[in-house]
Amino acid sequence: MAQLESLNFDNSYVQFPAGFYQRIEPTPLRDPFLIAFNPAVAGLLDLDPCSVQPKKLAQYLGGHKPLPGSEPLAMKYTGHQFGVYNPELGDGRGLLLGEVLNQQGERWDLHLKGAGRTAFSRFGDGRAVLRSSIREYLVSEAMHGLGIPTTRALALVGSEERVMRDGMMEPCAALLRVTQCHIRFGHFEYFYYSRQHDQLQLLADYCLQRFFADCLEQEQPYLAMFQEVVRRSARLVAKWQAYGFVHAVLNTDNMSLIGETFDYGPYSFMDSYKPDTISNHNDHQGRYAFARQPAIVQWNLSCLAQALLPLIDKEDLIAALDSFPALYETAELQEFRNRLGLQQVAEDDAVLVKELQQLFAQQALDMNRFFRKLSDFDGSEQSLTDLMALCCSPEQLTPWLLKYEQRLLQEAASQPIRRAQMRAVNPEFILRNYMAEEAIRSATEGDFTLVHSLTDLLRKPMQENPDFAHYAEAPPEWAGGICLTCSS
Ligand code: AMP
Ligand code: MG
Numbered sequence: 001m002a003q004l005e006s007l008n009f010d011n012s013y014v015q016f017p018a019g020f021y022q023r024i025e026p027t028p029l030r031d032p033f034l035i036a037f038n039p040a041v042a043g044l045l046d047l048d049p050c051s052v053q054p055k056k057l058a059q060y061l062g063g064h065k066p067l068p069g070s071e072p073l074a075m076k077y078t079g080h081q082f083g084v085y086n087p088e089l090g091d092g093r094g095l096l097l098g099e100v101l102n103q104q105g106e107r108w109d110l111h112l113k114g115a116g117r118t119a120f121s122r123f124g125d126g127r128a129v130l131r132s133s134i135r136e137y138l139v140s141e142a143m144h145g146l147g148i149p150t151t152r153a154l155a156l157v158g159s160e161e162r163v164m165r166d167g168m169m170e171p172c173a174a175l176l177r178v179t180q181c182h183i184r185f186g187h188f189e190y191f192y193y194s195r196q197h198d199q200l201q202l203l204a205d206y207c208l209q210r211f212f213a214d215c216l217e218q219e220q221p222y223l224a225m226f227q228e229v230v231r232r233s234a235r236l237v238a239k240w241q242a243y244g245f246v247h248a249v250l251n252t253d254n255m256s257l258i259g260e261t262f263d264y265g266p267y268s269f270m271d272s273y274k275p276d277t278i279s280n281h282n283d284h285q286g287r288y289a290f291a292r293q294p295a296i297v298q299w300n301l302s303c304l305a306q307a308l309l310p311l312i313d314k315e316d317l318i319a320a321l322d323s324f325p326a327l328y329e330t331a332e333l334q335e336f337r338n339r340l341g342l343q344q345v346a347e348d349d350a351v352l353v354k355e356l357q358q359l360f361a362q363q364a365l366d367m368n369r370f371f372r373k374l375s376d377f378d379g380s381e382q383s384l385t386d387l388m389a390l391c392c393s394p395e396q397l398t399p400w401l402l403k404y405e406q407r408l409l410q411e412a413a414s415q416p417i418r419r420a421q422m423r424a425v426n427p428e429f430i431l432r433n434y435m436a437e438e439a440i441r442s443a444t445e446g447d448f449t450l451v452h453s454l455t456d457l458l459r460k461p462m463q464e465n466p467d468f469a470h471y472a473e474a475p476p477e478w479a480g481g482i483c484l485t486c487s488s
Contacts, residue, residue: 001046001047001048002045002046002047003047003048003051003052004047004051004056004057004060004068006068007046007047007067007069008069008100009069009098009099009101010098010099010107011070011071011098011099012099012107012206013073013075013096013099014071014073014098016202016206017202019196019199020075021073021074021075021076021091021096022076022090022118022119023072023073024072024073024074024118024119025066025072026063026072026095026116027063027117027126028063028064028116029062029063029064029161029174030160031160031161032058032059032061032064032157032158032159032174033054033157033158034055034057034061034155034157035155035173035443035448036156036448036451036452036455037049037052037054037057037154037156038141038152038153038154038155038455040459044106044108044152044178045102045110045154045178046102046103047154057155057157061155061157061176062157062159063112063174067097067098069098070097070098070110071097072095072096072098072112072115073096074090074091074092074094074118074119074120075090075096075187076090076091077089077090077091077190077253078090078186078253079185079186079189079251079252079253079254079303080186080189080251080252080300080303081251081253082251082283083287085189085193086253087193088120088122089120089186090118090119090120092118092121092122092124093113093115093121093125093126093127093128094115095111095115095118096110097111108180109179109180109181109182110176110178111176111182112175112176112177113133113175114126114128114133125164127161127163127172128173128174128175129163129165129170129171129172129173129487130170130172130444131444131488132264132487132488133173133175134439134440134443135267135440135488136175136264137156137451138436138439138451138454138455138458139431139436140153140177141458141459142430142431142458142461143261145427145458145459145460145461145462146239146243146427146430146461147425148236148240148245148261149232149236149239149258149259149260149261150261150262151177151178151179151256151260151262152178153175153176154176155176156173156174156175156176157175158171158172158173158443159171159172159174165487166487179262180211181210181211181256181257181260182256183203183207183211183256183257183258184252184255184256185252185253185300185301185303185304185307186252186253186255187203187257188203188204188304188307188308189252189303189304189307191203191307192306192307192308192309192310193307200307200310200311204308204311207257208222211257211258212224212225215228222308222311222312223312223313223317226304226305226312227320229257229259229301229304230301230321230323230327231259232258233259233297233301233324234294234297234324234328234331235259235327236259236261236297237293237297237328238328238331238334238335239335240261240293241290241332242332242335242336242339243269243368243430244269244273244290244368244430245261245267245268245269246267246268246269246270246277246278246279246289246290246293247267247288247293248265248266248267248268248278248279248280248288249263249265249288249486250288250296250297251300252300252303255297255300265280265486266281266282266484267279267484268433268484269368269430269433270290271366271432271433271474271475271479272365272366273357273360273361273363273365273367274290275290275291276289276290277289280484280488281483281484281485282485297324297328298321298328301321301324305317305318305320305321329350333349333350333353336349337349337353338425339371339422339425339426340352340353340356340422341375341408341411341413341419341421342407342411343411343412343413343421344411344412346407348407349407352400352403352407355400355403356400359400362393362396363392363393363396364392365391366390366474369390369472369474370390371422372427372428372472373390374387375419376419378415378419379405384401387401423462424462428463428464428465428472429468429471430458430461432479433479434475434478434482435471437479438450439451453468457471
């Protein structure tokens, strides 16, 4: 096991030609202090969590000392923001510190978010605020707990430094994000639109080697890679739709090539199922509303396809894009089958799921609480009452429930087995906006207890926890009034 000073850095991105990035050191953050540290992520890096001294880690993350072995750089990328191409993007407030190779041969990127200005900061100050850093830290663990692919974080530091957001001064923070891939669709768009097609190919070759080695054995590796990106993206957005997750800023620069949820901002898990939910107050047109996410992901894939035109035949790219809706539907249906405890495949399952989604929408149901209660549904009076209690018009539930009970007759598993299977995919706890808000409010007063306890809770969201039973209940009324913006 390594210590912070002896992490096994093996930096490959820095070996690209200079046009791929800007080499730059983090700008020191005033008086950094450690807020949270994630031993599970330390494990991925072969880092001995017990050897980590909070003060030292805060110095490294606060940019006061270079982390031995790191070679910080700001990646250049561009992308489509709200449908419009922006050539000026890149890491404007985060730096890739380097890559750590672990003993399993996995290569993990360490990215310091909130590290100060870079050549790509435009009008920004290069900082991340405490509020958004806590939200990212919490949700990445929550997503991981739910089994939804996501970036993660090793640690979070706070600071006395303040910056202006939405007209107010706010404390800064920095988060060390860890994932195997910081390459976004926008990386390819940069080289395509700046007509650097040799560099585009260099990047594609790198991605093939590093993330899609299986595709190298295919007749057309670049095409095989794109097809795999389409598949992974379809599976990812299917999970979002199945758990009521709204990403809220699905620009192409926030799309990970390996199909992870990436670059958290004003995201939310819906407390009540409303397909037109817009989680970002700045998204006036509702471009990134909940129900639009699958279509938007496909649109984003079409931007990536466009950027890959110098490497892949146009007809092949179109065919791969056209495969998205079917891939998505299959993945979505499977997610819902799992949540409904259906192990068998029946012809009418898609109808059963559609009708359930309609019911959710009609009643603005809390889908996550519904599925948890449905896991316990055994036909008894009590379990029926519990389920009905979630509905504003319970009589509308009855016809669907009867169909569902009929459908269960085709299943081999007994009710207790099904209950266990369903409880393994239907969380007791989900990161609701108000929970993050409570953690942020107390953190702003210097109390980080809730950040820690929510992290622990959400890491194992399927497990009951009597100490936090209130978080499994309906959210308080004030939850509806929370306003999230791009700076969230
Ligand atoms: P995001 O909305 O986080 O996806 O960021 C979009 C673009 O703005 C990226 O190029 C970011 O690096 C950049 N950016 C976001 N916040 C800041 C900031 N505070 N300072 C500088 N650049 C930023
Ligand atoms: Mg971004």
